[in-house]
Amino acid sequence: MKQLNARPIKKVMEAQGRKKMRAMRRLEKLRKKSDMIADDDSKSELDKANEIQGLVKKMSGKKKTKPKVRLVVATGNNKGLSGRPRGIKGKYKMVDGVLKNEMRALKRIEKKHKKKKKHRN
Missing domain, CATH: 1.20.5 (Single alpha-helices involved in coiled-coils or other helix-helix interfaces)
Known part of the structure; x- marks a missing residue:
């Protein structure tokens, strides 16, 4: 057994x-x-x-996983940088406080418009 x-x-x-x-x-x-x-x-x-x-x-051959996009916060020595930041290898995306605030504001406005549309219907 x-x-x-x-x-x-x-x-x-x-x-x-x-x-x-x-x-x-x-x-x-x-x-x-x-x-x-x-x-x-x-x-x-x-x-x-x-x-x-x-x-x-x-x-x-096994499929290779894509490397993650590195987020680089544009503060300190990276602020106002037009080229590649030092010490960053591979794909990257520059992010700063202003951009984050703008994205939040856009989401908030979109949410507001959705609520108004629901109330009208």
Whole structure:
């Protein structure tokens, strides 16, 4: 009984099986493509190897997560800066107190107009 209870849930096993089948299908596709490339006589061995390597990379490559946009508060030495702030790598967005206040005000005005429309209807 302990062995029966220790095995994984049926749905989990099915999902693992589907995952394995997809991987096998991908591998088979890759094998077919690489065989076609290897049989091609018009290309050099180096070109063939590079092409097959590219296929493998494309198939097994995991999707990269996008880096988050860094918010840089425009105070102190970043105030009135037109170029890239020092010490910031990657994507960034300059934010200052005035901009934040303007955004808040716009939201407040929008909310006010929505309430007026509800009362009219």
